[in-house]
Amino acid sequence: MEVTVGDVAMPGDIIKDISTHNTKDKIILGPGLRRDGEVIVASKAGVLRKGQSATYYIDSYQKRYIPNRGENVVGIVTQKVGDIFKVDIAASEQAGLSYMAFEGASKRNRPDVQVGDVVFAKLLVASKDMEPELVCVDSLGKKGKLGVLSSDGMLFTCSFSLVRKILNPECPLFKMLGKEQAYDLAVGMNGRVWIKARSVHETIAVANAILAAEYTALSEMNSLCNRIAKMLLQQR
């Protein structure tokens, strides 16, 4: 079957628009699309979407994380093996994180990372034939926003569609929550969210707000945040 932008595509469906796209600019094939010669075929079930410029992708619901290069993920350190840490990033395989991939680390000066720590790291290598590799520094050796997350936060999982919804630049949830509430947050593309607020009550409230956002329209985010804030005031 042939599908166009906005239609529900099933794996194997041929994407019609792209094949007839005859502009000179390059076409970007996002997740869920594959190329077979000149024909573009869907490889996931979902809604075919077109982003800015000629970007096509399939908007699908998914819970299994498949690592992609350059994505930021939240992982749990599970093992120390020689020079590397093994990190669980909810993918089919554990990722490796070299102890040299931290800011200011050297052979003598090892970073203070323990088994059980939660890290926010970037995927440097993610290919289907190799173990994924994480780093906690950028190419200039600065840590930026990456690194070990403190142990007094809370970790929970959610679907990728929720992660994509709340990380969209148009989504007002975090800014609105930030006005009512002090919190520190790390959202990984692997569907893991780490949060830390001033008290346990507040932490749970923020977590509930994020989870409730999955089925809340962007226009109703404001009332959601107000409701959470009111609830917290009552508990005090």
Add this chain to the structure above:
Amino acid sequence: MTGRDHSKAKLSKGILEMKFMKRTKEKVEKQQFQEEGEEYFENLLTTRMKSEKDKFIIEPSFTYCEKLIDGRLSFQGMNPDIERLMEIENESKRVMLEKKKETDISDEQMARHISRGVNPLSRHRKEKKYIRRVQVEDEEPIPKKPKFLKPVD
């Protein structure tokens, strides 16, 4: 001698290892990696692969397709380091937006104008010429400043 003839002068390994050369080192390494890869796989490319080389880019991550923001945020002083980084990001974004607003002719308009084959300078020049001609016809030529004459004693 041969090394020089080969290409432009290359930076030595020792210099690239220095701290302030990190950016350059990154650039040089990327270029070298690209060249090596091209050399290595050249004989494996079929003619068909060469002909349709870059019409598609495969991007398996949603981060780029949907232009998602970084998932590390902090509010009301929970993590001052992160908040500082967020502020720097917002500032640079604002500056970019302001720069875009400042130019009253957008890049696209300019590109369209040039691609239409109108040389933006030529019209300007013609106008200037025209003005000069009109001036010449209208009024008498401005007399040249007389040369300095040596006083006779």
